[in-house]
Amino acid sequence: MSRIAVTAVPAACIARTFVFAAALAVTQAGTAWAGTPQEQLGALSAQAGRSPNGAQGQQFFNAKHGREWSCASCHNAQPTGEGKHANTGKSISALAPAFNPERFTDPAKSEKWFRRNCNDVLARECTAAEKADVLAWLMGLKR
Amino acid sequence: MKNKPLAPVRYARAAMKWIAIALLAGAGPARADSPQRVTPLPKYQQECAACHLAYPPGMLPVASWKRLMGSLSTHYGTDASLDEASVREISGWLQTHAGTYKRVSEEPPQDRITRSQWFVRKHNEVDPQIWKQASVKSAANCAACHSAADKGSFRESEIQFPKGLDARFRRNGSD
Numbered sequence: 318m319s320r321i322a323v324t325a326v327p328a329a330c331i332a333r334t335f336v337f338a339a340a341l342a343v344t345q346a347g348t349a350w351a352g353t354p355q356e357q358l359g360a361l362s363a364q365a366g367r368s369p370n371g372a373q374g375q376q377f378f379n380a381k382h383g384r385e386w387s388c389a390s391c392h393n394a395q396p397t398g399e400g401k402h403a404n405t406g407k408s409i410s411a412l413a414p415a416f417n418p419e420r421f422t423d424p425a426k427s428e429k430w431f432r433r434n435c436n437d438v439l440a441r442e443c444t445a446a447e448k449a450d451v452l453a454w455l456m457g458l459k460r
Numbered sequence: 461m462k463n464k465p466l467a468p469v470r471y472a473r474a475a476m477k478w479i480a481i482a483l484l485a486g487a488g489p490a491r492a493d494s495p496q497r498v499t500p501l502p503k504y505q506q507e508c509a510a511c512h513l514a515y516p517p518g519m520l521p522v523a524s525w526k527r528l529m530g531s532l533s534t535h536y537g538t539d540a541s542l543d544e545a546s547v548r549e550i551s552g553w554l555q556t557h558a559g560t561y562k563r564v565s566e567e568p569p570q571d572r573i574t575r576s577q578w579f580v581r582k583h584n585e586v587d588p589q590i591w592k593q594a595s596v597k598s599a600a601n602c603a604a605c606h607s608a609a610d611k612g613s614f615r616e617s618e619i620q621f622p623k624g625l626d627a628r629f630r631r632n633g634s635d
Contacts, residue, residue, distance in 0.1 A: 432539070
């Protein structure tokens with residue numbers, strides 16, 4: 318029954334659905350369904366409207382932004398190994414995807430941590446451009 | 461004929477006795493130093509243990525957990541906010557298993573486990589300098605000394621002072 322229903326859907330309708338989904342993916346870039354660091358970077362860059370700048374990302378990551386902590390306070394200036402939570406001392410696994418393949422494979426998780434950590438470091442949300450820059454830099458860190 | 465209980469009754473009594481002994485043996489030490497006898501909620505581990513030990517829910521009373529879970533965006537100086545569904549799930553589980561440790565009906569200042577009277581009393585031999593060591597950081601870092609803290613066990617026999625700790629502090633561990 319359901320198979321018949323699917324095959325009965327006109328091609329134009331499927332195409333429209335696809336275009337709609339693609340448009341949705343762009344508008345919701347950060348929270349889209351991309352499952353690799355590359356896809357998340359693509360989505361963030363699209364949202365930012367410019368290509369990412371890794372060098373700027375590194376600077377942003379290591380700088381303080383008017384509060385007590387920088388990103389590096391917990392993740393280290395070179396986040397290729399274990400970090401340490403600045404308050405609790407709990408170890409934090411490497412942030413650079415090349416050193417921890419689980420990183421940036423779940424967009425919802427990435428967004429959650431960006432939301433929290435940006436609030437802790439900058440007392441505001443990060444812009445898509447800031448997130449893209451940081452991610453580009455992290456992805457550039459190779460073994 | 462002597463007035464002896466029937467065999468089934470005797471067996472039942474014996475069984476009750478053994479059940480009681482088994483319960484006491486199981487619950488005795490657990491109540492003393494292993495407050496977390498509940499299966500950890502995977503969501504709790506995933507979300508809360510990313511930053512700190514998954515503190516046993518029995519170590520705080522219901523009211524404290526409620527307040528904590530209602531103010532995650534300002535969680536002891538950091539933003540630990542979560543989506544609503546996760547908050548509901550974790551909060552419900554914490555409240556179900558709250559307050560099963562020693563005298564936790566009392567709500568500690570700032571809802572901090574480390575400010576509970578039982579906690580302070582239990583750690584009164586610990587030199588205040590120990591909490592400040594780099595390998596310890598704070599009294600909230602249970603796992604620095606309690607080697608099985610992540611499994612919800614806090615037995616004295618499991619205490620291992622961190623390697624970096626100055627020799628003059630280490631003697632407290634053998635007390």
